[in-house]
């Protein structure tokens with residue numbers, strides 16, 4: 001499906017109720033990774049809750065940020081935030097498919113002081129530099145300390161940003177690659193979409209080469225190819241992701257047949273075959 005000519009509807013957050021904006025934002029800005037945040041209050045009582053307004057930013061220092069909002073229903077702050085403001089420490093465990101039902105259970109609105117490790121059946125693993133434990137079932141756990149807290153309004157649905165420095169990473173040997181990365185099939189993360197929806201990352205994985213150099217770009221393709229009604233922007237980007245665009249003789253006929261043949265190759269990921277179908281020798 002192509003959306004270029006679709007009628008777009010505009011939603012102005014100054015006019016639309018915040019719960020409708022929430023529904024649109026979580027549906028559109030997705031999938032989001034899930035931080036399973038473990039924190040403790042000043043007396044050492046443990047808390048575990050998932051947050052999908054979450055990501056990491058930069059590596060020097062490594063920073064993570066997640067957002068416990070004031071409840072849209074009650075306007076109350078999340079216990080996770082209150083705990084971290086008291087102790088300035090947390091851990092973030094990445095959520096796998098095996099864990100997803102348990103983290104959903106941990107997200108239920110329990111009273112402050114209830115330990116969601118106990119409710120969800122997830123297991124504590126002691127941390128090295130911070131007091132809150134990680135989650136033993138997760139293959140990827142970060143220990144973190146609060147750097148900045150930004151509060152956007154103290155009212156229903158308004159966000160807090162908990163910006164934390166990552167002070168220790170724990171990665172299971174079972175998901176580490178020989179090159180020192182994380183195997184995307186073995187780690188088996190889940191991510192959050194809008195409403196009740198989740199996605200299992202490994203079911204949708206595909207790879208694209210990472211452009212390390214400036215590549216030719218669509219503007220350098222011959223006009224006959226660039227204006228093809230058969231080749232979409234995706235196909236053109238595949239053809240244009242080369243350092244040099246191959247020479248295509250300009251006396252070729254049968255554009256439609258050549259373009260359809262090229263499209264077949266491109267749909268299989270065969271860029272060389274596509275250029276041959278377009279007429280390069």
Ligand SMILES: Cc1cc2nc3c(=O)[nH]c(=O)nc-3n(C[C@H](O)[C@H](O)[C@H](O)COP(=O)(O)O)c2cc1C
Pocket residue numbers: 034047048049050051052053054067068069070077078079080081103104106107108109110192
């Ligand atoms: C997958 C998932 C993602 C969530 N993401 C967020 C989020 O980003 N921000 C938020 O305020 N609540 C989020 N929630 C809801 C909280 O987990 C829920 O309000 C929880 O009860 C908070 O616990 P606490 O008050 O013990 O910190 C999410 C729930 C689930 C299941």
